[in-house]
Amino acid sequence: MNDEEVRVVSWNIEHNGRNHDGSDHRWHLAMDVLADLQPHVLLRQELTRADMYGGRAVWAEAARIGGHMPFLASATPESANPTGVYLCRDLFEVTEYYEHATGMWHPVCNPVVRLRGALKKLSLASFHLCSFDPDRRVNETRRLTTLGKPGMAAIIGGDCNSYPHTQDEAPSLPDWDHVADRTHYEHRTVDWLGERVSDTRPDRILSGAHQGHPPVFADLGQYAATHLGQHGALAPTSSLWRTDQGDMQRIDRIYATPQVAEALIRLEVVVDGxxxxxxxxxxxxxxxxxxxxxxALSDAAPVAA
Known part of the structure; x- marks a missing residue:
């Protein structure tokens, strides 16, 4: 690993790598992948039932990826698939921990840290927006914007269950006439000027400019493509398994406040067997x-609580 890099990974591991028959083969595969990626920050979604047995699964994952410090948000009556964050102990000092639960399908896991050698705090968050209700996704996203208030520095990532809003990615959005799963259509489209269109509102809230004002966050995929010339950063992320929901889409995204985004070297959507x-x-x-x-964290204003 390059000592001059900070590596952040966001990954939704379906049902935490556990199959209905109890097999954990997929979990072990996922842990091998993560050990190879060597993240300093891991933003996880679908840590299914990881709170059981004293958090045994959380601690096992932390050990497999290098002895990281784990944080697990709460499961809810609607979902046993909480979000989590794992942090490299050598690089970060934890100063606070928050869980944002108001109206959230999956509460946001949000440790606040100080990067060793930096003056100011950095807010880190793993989120998983609602899969079935576009309006709830909007409310959840507005809650996420509180992590990007003026003076704050943040990196947030997760499963958006919705689509990028920029015009250059519009041609790749689903052709809903050819999506066989009509429940998926109801979950992922919204009414707009009398038509049903792909739901891009969460991304527009997080990373859309408004009347010349900068966005709350930079979408790091778009930043890598437009500022660093890395067009592979816009590769789709899901679904690798479903064939009845149209082509794969870039629904998993990492965002950062603008001053933090300027420290980005590259962004990659990783895929192999x-x-x-x-x-x-x-x-x-x-x-x-x-x-x-x-x-960036020395020049930024302090993170507000």
Whole structure:
């Protein structure tokens, strides 16, 4: 691993790698993938029932990826698939931990840290937006914007269950006339000027500019494509398994506040045979320059509680 890099991975591992028959083969595959990716920050979704037995699954995952410090948000009556964050102990000092639960299908897991050698705090969050209700996704996304208030520095990532809003990605959005799963159609489209269109509202809320004002967050896939020339950063992430929901889409995304985004070196959607077997989602890897990230966190205002 390059000592001058900070590696952030976001990954939804379907049902935490456990099959209905109790097999954990997919979990072991996923852990091998993560050990190879060597994240300093891991933003996880679908840590299914990982709170059981004293959090045994959480601690096992932390050990497999290098002894990271784990954080697990709460499961809810609607879903036993909480979000989590794992942090490299050598690189980060944890200062606070928050769980954002108001109106959330999956509460947001949000440790706040100080990067060693930096002056200011960095908010880190794993989220999983609602899969079935576009309006609830909007409310959840507005809650996420509180992590990007003026003066705050943040990296957030997760499963958006919705689509990028930019015009350059519009041609790749689903052709709903050819999507066989009509429940999926109801879950992923909204009414717009008398038509049903793909739901891009969460991405527009997080990373859309407004009347010349900068966005709350930068979508790191778009940042890598437009500022770094890495067009592979816009590769689709899901679904690797379903064939009745149209073509794969870039629904898993990592965002950062603008000053933090400027420290990005590259973004990659990672896919290979083990990943295809382990989950229906690809992991997203964002790599930052350690020195530039430290500088950004020295120049930024303090993170508000």
């Amino acid at each position: 083990d990943i295809r077997e382990a989950s229906d989602h690809c992991p997203v890897l964002a790599v930052f320059s350690l020195s530039r990230l430290r500088r």
